[in-house]
Amino acid sequence: MQFYKLSISEVIKETNDTTSIIFTLPSSRETKFSWDSGQHVMIRVNYEGEYLTRCYSISSWKSLKITVKRIDKGRVSHLVNNSFKVGDLVEVSTPIGKPLINDSNIHTRKTLYLFAAGSGITAFFSMIENILVAQPYSRVNLFYRCRNEKHAIFLKQAKLLEKLYSNRFNFILSYSQPRLFDAVSWHKGAISQNDIADYFTKYAPSAQRCEYHVCGPTSFLNLVSQHLTDLDVPEILLHKQSFEGNEVKADNIQQAKLNVIHPQGTNTIEVNKGESLLSAMKQQGIAPAYSCESGLCGQCQCLLLDGDITMKNNYYLNEPQEKAGLILSCQSYPLSSYVRISHEGN
Numbered sequence: 001m002q003f004y005k006l007s008i009s010e011v012i013k014e015t016n017d018t019t020s021i022i023f024t025l026p027s028s029r030e031t032k033f034s035w036d037s038g039q040h041v042m043i044r045v046n047y048e049g050e051y052l053t054r055c056y057s058i059s060s061w062k063s064l065k066i067t068v069k070r071i072d073k074g075r076v077s078h079l080v081n082n083s084f085k086v087g088d089l090v091e092v093s094t095p096i097g098k099p100l101i102n103d104s105n106i107h108t109r110k111t112l113y114l115f116a117a118g119s120g121i122t123a124f125f126s127m128i129e130n131i132l133v134a135q136p137y138s139r140v141n142l143f144y145r146c147r148n149e150k151h152a153i154f155l156k157q158a159k160l161l162e163k164l165y166s167n168r169f170n171f172i173l174s175y176s177q178p179r180l181f182d183a184v185s186w187h188k189g190a191i192s193q194n195d196i197a198d199y200f201t202k203y204a205p206s207a208q209r210c211e212y213h214v215c216g217p218t219s220f221l222n223l224v225s226q227h228l229t230d231l232d233v234p235e236i237l238l239h240k241q242s243f244e245g246n247e248v249k250a251d252n253i254q255q256a257k258l259n260v261i262h263p264q265g266t267n268t269i270e271v272n273k274g275e276s277l278l279s280a281m282k283q284q285g286i287a288p289a290y291s292c293e294s295g296l297c298g299q300c301q302c303l304l305l306d307g308d309i310t311m312k313n314n315y316y317l318n319e320p321q322e323k324a325g326l327i328l329s330c331q332s333y334p335l336s337s338y339v340r341i342s343h344e345g346n
């Protein structure tokens with residue numbers, strides 16, 4: 001992954017606390033910046049003398065766009081929302097992460113059910129645009145949950161797509177705290193299993209192939225995934241993405257001895273409580289390959305040989321890889337007092 005200085009071509013205020021930034025791609029770098037739906041970029045900014053790196057979903061299929069919600073104490077999100085302006089140069093990485101769809105076949109016929117909450121919608125938008133344009137026989141159903149209309153990101157864009165692709169795109173809004181005059185297309189209040197069953201009945205699949213994607217805060221992700229599983233949606237068709245990451249419970253995390261096998265030899269080092277395996281290795285000058293430190297690029301993957309760990313975020317490894325013992329050292333925290341890993345493969 002490399003960083004390039006890209007100029008901001010457009011700043012779009014999506015809501016009071018969310019801003020989209022579109023970057024200009026110089027033609028000489030266009031091939032390096034080709035991306036698939038569901039991929040991310042990192043941006044690196046100088047914040048009061050400190051370099052901070054953050055990872056954001058690419059929120060469009062047509063242009064290199066990120067959409068950033070301002071969060072409490074989020075230094076970079078504040079900078080993006082309050083200070084970024086057209087013409088500014090920003091250090092942006094080449095796209096990283098696994099694509100959400102890897103199917104460019106124009107004849108594909110599938111039905112997608114997307115469940116997004118809050119800024120989780122940003123991870124889906126590029127996929128929606130891509131499928132509606134490039135797969136004329138596929139259908140997309142987007143269920144979007146947010147506080148109320150004031151907080152609805154991409155509301156206009158979604159309504160426009162609904163008009164343009166009225167027979168292939170359904171947009172369903174659900175507000176948790178609707179205001180008096182908010183027009184809700186479907187449902188208010190907590191989401192129950194029956195609500196989702198009704199939703200499937202109303203927007204029944206139009207093709208045999210179905211996919212289910214859920215993205216949002218962990219509580220939303222767990223609730224919707226559980227409802228889907230209870231409605232017999234096979235695990236293999238269910239793709240989950242939490243932008244909060246798994247909660248790593250401090251009580252369970254151990255100070256541990258880490259035995260690392262790497263191409264230069266073997267070392268045993270101490271991992272302090274709350275420190276990731278990668279960060280402990282960096283402290284000790286053992287530098288396996290790594291890049292994003294966000295669980296996206298997969299460069300820090302290694303094999304867990306002994307002990308137990310928990311991963312905070314994993315946007316890279318699939319279930320069979322995890323079952324085979326692969327872990328991402330940048331996201332791994334020890335749950336046992338001894339952990340042994342091999343970084344020999346990379």
Ligand code: FES
Pocket residue numbers: 289290291292293294295296297298299300301316328329330331
């Ligand atoms: S460094 Fe990218 S996934 Fe760990």
